[in-house]
Amino acid sequence: MIEKRWNIDITIDEQDGNTRATARLHTPESDRLVGTGLARCNPTDHDVPEIGDELAVARALADLSDRLLRDATLDISRNMGRDLRV
Numbered sequence: 400m401i402e403k404r405w406n407i408d409i410t411i412d413e414q415d416g417n418t419r420a421t422a423r424l425h426t427p428e429s430d431r432l433v434g435t436g437l438a439r440c441n442p443t444d445h446d447v448p449e450i451g452d453e454l455a456v457a458r459a460l461a462d463l464s465d466r467l468l469r470d471a472t473l474d475i476s477r478n479m480g481r482d483l484r485v
Contacts, residue, residue, distance in 0.1 A: 403427070409459065411452050416440035418451035420459040424467065432470065434463025 406425045411418060417439050424432040436458025438451040476482050 407460075407463070409456055411455060413448060413451065416442075416446055416451075418448070418455040420452070420455035422456070422459040422463045424463060432463060432466050434459045434461070434466060436460070436462060 403426075408423045408425065410421045410423075412420075418437070420436045420438075422434040422436075423430055436455040438454035438458070440446050440451060472483065
């Protein structure tokens with residue numbers, strides 16, 4: 400059995416009710432895949448930083464997932480020599 404380890408580093412920046420999260424995938428081959436997510440506090444809502452963090456991180460991970468799936472689809476297409484959808 401071969402075990403591989405991939406890690407994701409998440410950074411969160413907050414400023415003036417806006418939260419930005421970045422999720423960077425680290426593999427033995429690369430760390431080029433990055434997802435980003437944004438969250439903004441509605442001016443009529445209470446400012447709860449944890450909620451902004453959760454939303455921004457969830458969106459960054461979703462963006463990273465989309466990018467990873469897109470790359471995998473391209474790799475499969477190249478190996479099969481034809482376009483496809485996954």
